[in-house]
Amino acid sequence: MEELMNMLKKIQSELDEQKNTIIKNGEMVTEQVTRNINSNLDQKFAILESKYENLKDKLDNQEKGLYFIEKQVRQRNIVFFGIQENETNYFNLENNMIYFIKKYFSLELDKRDIQEARRIGKKGDKARPITVTFTTLGTKINILKQKNTLKDSGYYIQEDYPQNILEKRRELKEQVKIEREKGNLAIVKYDKLVFLQKNKESTTKNKRMLSTSPENNPITNKGKESQASKKNKSQTSVGRSSSFSDGALKPGILSFLTTKDSNTTAQDNMNKKNSN
Missing domain, CATH: 3.30.70.1820 (L1 transposable element, RRM domain)
Structure with missing residues (x-):
């Protein structure tokens, strides 16, 4: 009887081991199948995502092409x-x-x-x-x-304009009103909001108005006075030179006349001696 009980226990133990083995194998198979399925799904998803991106790029390019074609047609x-x-x-x-x-x-x-x-x-x-x-x-x-x-x-x-551009322009015109209330210069150009710079000419004009005018600029007037003084000096110098030439003989001419008179006197004396 005791041997029979031992055999039954042994059989029960073996059954438990087999059961655990089956459970482990089942878990391993399940995990492997799950990994395989996930891997296959990931691969398929990557392929689908790549195709989607390619289709999206093609669609974007086609939309851009249609956009420019329609713009050209309506130009x-x-x-x-x-x-x-x-x-x-x-x-x-x-x-x-x-x-x-x-x-x-x-x-x-x-x-x-x-x-x-x-x-x-x-x-x-x-x-x-x-x-x-x-x-x-x-x-x-x-x-x-x-x-x-x-x-x-x-x-x-x-x-x-195409219908979609008209709708976008309506939205942008509302934005233009808001920007102008803020003091910004903005306009709608086709389907875009364009900000303009403030008029530089008016700013430059204001700066010129604030700067000192030539009539009131002491530096400018001083320069003018200096130029006038130089001009007066030059005119005075020219006047003196002309007066000198009019009122007196130059040294070179005086020397020439003196030498000529001396030669004439010597020649007269020689003639007198020869006659005697």
């Missing part, structure tokens, strides 16, 4: 607002724009100067804006320089 455009919508075809619209530009901007254009003219937006009760594309950038600039001629006329013009 020679002007949008006209308030012009009555009474044209019946494209050629009427083109002629109306040529007449309008001549009337308000005094520019003689013909159809070759307009690449395209079109209404934008859905037709409704109000006159739709007109986008005009000019063949040269110079024509657009000349018109924009004279946009103040439309003041109080019911018409106005502006550059042609």
